[in-house]
Amino acid sequence: MxxxxxxxxxxxxxxxxxxxxxxxxxxxxxxxxxxxxxxxxxxxxxxxxxxxxxxxxxxxxxxxxxxxxxxxxxxxxxxxxxxCQGSASIFAVALNGSRWMIECPDVLSAELKQLFRGIAIPMEPGCRHEHLVIRLNADRYELTAAGKSIGVLGRAEIIPAIKAFLTEALLQTDFTLALHAALLRLGDRQLLIAGAPGAGKTTLALALSAENGGSLLGDDIVIVDEKGALRGIPFPAAVKRGSWTLLQTFQPGVTSCPTYVRSDGKEVRFIPGDIDSDHIAPARSTTMIFLRQNVARRQSLSKMSPLLAFQRLLTEAAAPTRRLTDQAFAALSKAVNISGVYEMEVGPLGQAVEIIRDL
Structure with missing residues (x-):
């Protein structure tokens, strides 16, 4: 080839x-x-x-x-x-203006294209691409970028490693501010879900996106532009083992998805992202919901002060220079000020979906 x-x-x-x-x-x-x-x-x-x-x-x-x-x-x-030795396929993805060509063995091609369909783009001759190469040696996969080996991984580890690499590559691009949050579209309104790791952002976002008119725009990274507009990055959503049963009612396909192992040892299953936010009409309104750890499994939803919301978002935000610039500060202020802001403790998942749907 x-x-x-x-x-x-x-x-x-x-x-x-x-x-x-x-x-x-x-x-x-x-x-x-x-x-x-x-x-x-x-x-x-x-x-x-x-x-x-x-x-x-x-x-x-x-x-x-x-x-x-x-x-x-x-x-x-x-x-x-x-x-290219052996049987291989190539496809392209876009990461906030950066283009990557991914070369992989045919045995991995259909799976990768399905999982990363949310960021896939047509191959364009004459355009410069960065290159990510996955080579199969016996039963191990070697991941290489810019001619340097990133690691040699087993079948269960390679997909999470590719997502982790592309996530880091995205964070090296030019953007105003990136938030660690989920973003989805419910009809003509936009919903951002934030919270500490393990609070249930992805689980709640996937349950809500299964509603009529729902689309998951990103489960991990949300870009804030200079005008305060939000754009999700539709990487495949990682569902941890504890949420597989919870999501069966909303995402029946999760039970038949392959199981992968992340670098932290946690088992996950992936649900493909839906669509890039750039390809849909602007939202009529935006709601931000901040999840609290809920040991007692009580259900509650209350108004939250914009200042506290701003502080919470900043705790895990990323900027290209690793410093909050004037532009990023102003952009995040706009995003919070034009949104309805709430704090939530999630009890039974079905009830949480109904409460948010009726907001």
Whole structure:
């Protein structure tokens, strides 16, 4: 299987062709044959077989087959093309403006595409992508990015590791502020659910998103833009073992999902994210709900002061510089001020869903 070279872009300038090595930030001149080959392979989203490409190259460019194959060998050696050993698939995802090309074994492809469908985008020739490569060696998966090995993992560990890597990659992009919270859409209103780890954010968000007109926009990271608007990142939602039974009524499919193991040793199952917030109409109103740990399993919902909500959100917020900028401070203030803010203790899950639905 042949793929476009990593960090390579080619453009025609008059009668000449320029190759940019994005990693080295160096410009080279290449001939029309190299440009044709790179463009042709780039147009094939899943790559192209060696024999198929050499036959097309020979026919289209009027070359003898041995000469075409020799040139392909040379282009692989120069990094214009990349040979992928074994059977592999590629697809692309978007992380807040950053584009990643994920190359994985065919045995993992359908599962990854389904789980990360919320951030999947079409492959676009000529656009620069970062590269995440998953290689299968015996029964272990090696995760590599930018040519560096991230780790070698078992089958049950690889999906959580990919999500963790993409989450960290997202946090390296340019944004005003990121919140550790869940975001969902209920009809024409938007609901943000925040709380300490283990408070039940994901469980409640998934139960609510199963309602008519409900969509889970993100279970872990919510981006706040400079105007105070919220945008969820639709990574697959991680459901911990203790919530599998609770969610059966709302998300029956959770019982048949594969079980994975995170780096902290916890068993999880994943529910794919629904849709990127950029692709839906703006919400009419926003409600923020802050969950409290509820040992007694009592059900309660009460108004909360905007100042306390602001403080709670900041405790686990992230900014690109790791410091709260003037812009981030103003953006979060706007987000809180335009929202209805509540504090909640969650008792029986069905009752909690009814209370929030009727807000």
């Amino acid at each position: 042949l793929l476009p070279g990593r960090d390579i872009l080619i453009a025609q300038l008059g009668d000449a062709f320029a190759l940019l090595n994005c990693q080295e930030q160096r410009l080279y001149e290449v001939d029309s044959l190299a440009a044709w080959t790179w463009q042709h392979v780039s147009n094939c989203a899943a790559g192209i077989g060696w024999n198929q490409l050499s036959a097309q190259f020979s026919s289209e460019c009027k070359l003898a087959r041995p000469d075409a194959e020799a040139l392909l060998d040379r282009y692989v050696g120069l990094g214009i093309l990349r040979a």
